[in-house]
Amino acid sequence: MPCRCLADHNYFVIDLSAEVLVDVPLARRIGDAREKMRRAVFQSPDAVEEAAGEVIMLLTGLLQDLDGFRFSREDELRLLDELARQTEAGSLVDYMPAKQALYATASIVDGLWRREAISQERYDAASRALKKGLENDDDLDARNSVVLQQAIIQAIEALDIDAEAKF
Numbered sequence: 001m002p003c004r005c006l007a008d009h010n011y012f013v014i015d016l017s018a019e020v021l022v023d024v025p026l027a028r029r030i031g032d033a034r035e036k037m038r039r040a041v042f043q044s045p046d047a048v049e050e051a052a053g054e055v056i057m058l059l060t061g062l063l064q065d066l067d068g069f070r071f072s073r074e075d076e077l078r079l080l081d082e083l084a085r086q087t088e089a090g091s092l093v094d095y096m097p098a099k100q101a102l103y104a105t106a107s108i109v110d111g112l113w114r115r116e117a118i119s120q121e122r123y124d125a126a127s128r129a130l131k132k133g134l135e136n137d138d139d140l141d142a143r144n145s146v147v148l149q150q151a152i153i154q155a156i157e158a159l160d161i162d163a164e165a166k167f
Contacts, residue, residue: 012100014059020082021075022065030058073117076108077161083108084156087149098148105152106130109159118159125158 011034018027037051083105092098109130113123133151136144 010100012097013104014062016079016082016104017066018062020078021069022062026058026062026065030055030062033058071111073112073115076111076117079108080105080156080159080161083152087152092149092152093145095145095148098145098152102130102133102148102152105155109155112159112161118161122159122161126155129154129158 011030015027015031018030033051033054037048037055040047040051083101086092087098087101092101106127109118109123109126112118113120118126129151132154133148136147
């Protein structure tokens with residue numbers, strides 16, 4: 001019997017990008033369409049196809065909005081703020097979303113370092129925290145989501161970024 005579930009963790013970065021960088025109402029519409037698709041799995045293949053079409057349409061619009069998007073330091077800081085908020089609020093209790101959040105954090109840290117918005121020392125400290133979070137990556141135990149969450153917070157704190165400072 002085929003799996004009647006959808007891997008929502010694949011949408012973590014999509015949701016984050018839509019909400020923080022593009023448009024909160026669009027992020028909500030994408031979430032609503034995914035929920036409709038989740039429910040359709042229990043109805044019929046035609047219902048899944050229809051709901052999936054709506055998700056694809058919304059994601060295509062998001063991709064068009066993000067096409068050629070040039071991340072600024074402020075964009076990266078807003079994303080880090082949202083990652084920290086979601087982590088501290090307990091939104092990342094499942095392992096796979098927490099892992100996606102850690103990868104997103106690593107990508108943002110790397111972007112800040114490449115634009116020289118953080119020092120090598122801060123970059124190294126954040127990278128060490130993120131790598132430590134992945135030490136037991138082979139174990140999908142739910143307890144590892146806590147380890148990943150701690151790594152995200154430690155990495156963000158290691159950056160010690162003054163949001164008002166200009167680079």
